[in-house]
Amino acid sequence: MLQENALVALCETSDVAPDKPLRAEIGPDTYAVFEANGQYYVTDDACTHGPGSLSEGYLDGCIIECPFHQGCFDVRTGQPTLAPCTDAVRTWTAHLRDGKIWIDPKETR
């Protein structure tokens, strides 16, 4: 795990593709990293509805479908877009440096 100021590297940009979300871990915390429309987005990997792992879901544009009950979120905002999901999933700003995707785990939005 590389650290630069408060930023922590999650993965290489080349590890992520629109059809290949990535699950990244920092200690006990798990994140889902997405590429959508040429941008990178980071959310909590855990679905707010249940045990689904969003990085294992299906990404359609900026909408991630949870593989567990097929609820959906907008990866840009974390807002739910389809039931049964009703609570937003947390998001972090994806910073790009040196071919890697970084976040500040303590970022508040």
Ligand code: FES
């Ligand atoms: S666990 Fe994700 S929609 Fe139910």
